[in-house]
Amino acid sequence: MSDDIIKNAGKCGLCGDEIESTYRHDYKACSCGNLFVDGGHDYQRYGYDSTRETGESALWSSKHQRWVTFSEITKETAEKQAEIDEQKERVKTRRRKLMLP
Numbered sequence: 199m200s201d202d203i204i205k206n207a208g209k210c211g212l213c214g215d216e217i218e219s220t221y222r223h224d225y226k227a228c229s230c231g232n233l234f235v236d237g238g239h240d241y242q243r244y245g246y247d248s249t250r251e252t253g254e255s256a257l258w259s260s261k262h263q264r265w266v267t268f269s270e271i272t273k274e275t276a277e278k279q280a281e282i283d284e285q286k287e288r289v290k291t292r293r294r295k296l297m298l299p
């Protein structure tokens with residue numbers, strides 16, 4: 199399940215360009231070529247040059263209604279992963295309990 203994409207936009211931390219993909223096959227790149235967004239309101243696809251990106255580039259978050267920097271996204275992803283790992287661990291624990299005589 200994904201949140202509705204109200205606005206599919208990115209802001210490059212290197213050149214400062216704001217780019218927005220408004221329809222499915224609308225591929226937009228910033229002027230320095232670091233960042234691109236694609237997918238319009240159907241799906242949020244983006245990419246960046248990992249050798250140049252500093253974590254300052256941002257994506258518009260329809261969920262948070264604000265710009266979210268790559269540093270924040272990385273942090274949020276790590277937290278989500280930690281949550282998933284914790285849930286998996288809990289399931290494992292439950293399974294172990296069930297296996298007890």
Ligand SMILES: [Zn+2]
Pocket residue numbers: 210211212213214215228229230231232233
């Ligand atoms: Zn740029």
